[in-house]
Amino acid sequence: MNGFLKIAGDYTSWNVYRKSVIICDVTEMFIKRALPRGSRTIDQMRQAARSCKQNIVEGVSDSTVSAEMCIKLLGVARGSVRELLEDYSDFLRQHDLEIWNKDDARTLKTRAYCIKNDDARLFTAKCRERNDETVANIMLTQIRQMDSMLASVMKKVEAEFIREGGIKEAMSRERRKFRGY
Numbered sequence: 810m811n812g813f814l815k816i817a818g819d820y821t822s823w824n825v826y827r828k829s830v831i832i833c834d835v836t837e838m839f840i841k842r843a844l845p846r847g848s849r850t851i852d853q854m855r856q857a858a859r860s861c862k863q864n865i866v867e868g869v870s871d872s873t874v875s876a877e878m879c880i881k882l883l884g885v886a887r888g889s890v891r892e893l894l895e896d897y898s899d900f901l902r903q904h905d906l907e908i909w910n911k912d913d914a915r916t917l918k919t920r921a922y923c924i925k926n927d928d929a930r931l932f933t934a935k936c937r938e939r940n941d942e943t944v945a946n947i948m949l950t951q952i953r954q955m956d957s958m959l960a961s962v963m964k965k966v967e968a969e970f971i972r973e974g975g976i977k978e979a980m981s982r983e984r985r986k987f988r989g990y
Contacts, residue, residue, distance in 0.1 A: 820869040825958045827927035829862040829886070832955060834933045835948060836893065843900065843941040854896045860889035861955070876970040880963055887959040894952045897945045906942040908949070915943075919950040 820826045836858035840851045868882030901908045909916045926932060936944045 820866060823865075823869070824927055825955070825962055826862070826865050826869075827929070828923075828951065828955050828958065829865050829890075830929040831927065831932045832890065832893065832948070832951060833858040833862045834929045835936050835944065835951075838933055838937060839941070839944055839948070843944075850896060850900075854893060857889045857893040857896065861886045861893070864889065865959075876966055876975055879966050883959055883963050883966070887956060887963075890952050890955050890959065894949060894956070897948045897952070901942065901945050901949075904941075906945070909946045915946065916950055919947050920954070923947075923951050923954050 836854055840854050844851050844854075864882045864886035868879045868886065871878040871882060898908065900906075909919075936947060939947070
């Protein structure tokens with residue numbers, strides 16, 4: 810390793826980021842279409858979706874100097890996406906709509922589609938063609954996958970920290986190497 814800074818690369822190609830864009834964009838489409846104008850839930854859902862995406866961006870960027878900050882921000886992203894999961898579940902329950910169980914054929918089909926597709930424009934366009942009940946259930950599946958992905962990323966950052974240490978340790982190693990000891 811040359812130097813001690815691990816400059817974060819282009820996060821826009823990361824699958825977890827691309828999925829967060831889908832969640833943000835579909836949520837925006839959903840709230841405009843399904844929720845009554847003036848509903849406080851609109852702001853709550855919009856902020857939760859945005860917070861997930863933005864905290865991934867900030868966490869990845871902050872990982873250059875702090876694994877701790879990266880993990881904290883990814884944890885905030887995870888909390889935000891879980892809040893959004895509750896909002897979609899509440900919508901379905903409060904409107905007496907079906908919540909697909911995990912073994913339902915529609916859930917399995919959605920899960921397979923979500924795993925393979927991370928183009929926000931295409932995903933949002935497909936959701937526009939479906940009714941509110943279906944979109945909310947699709948989002949429950951997408952959000953559960955995002956929750957799992959964020960947990961995995963956090964574990965990877967943790968493992969890297971355990972293996973390599975933090976920035977202070979890296980700085981000391983590089984300084985000792987420069988001095989020849």
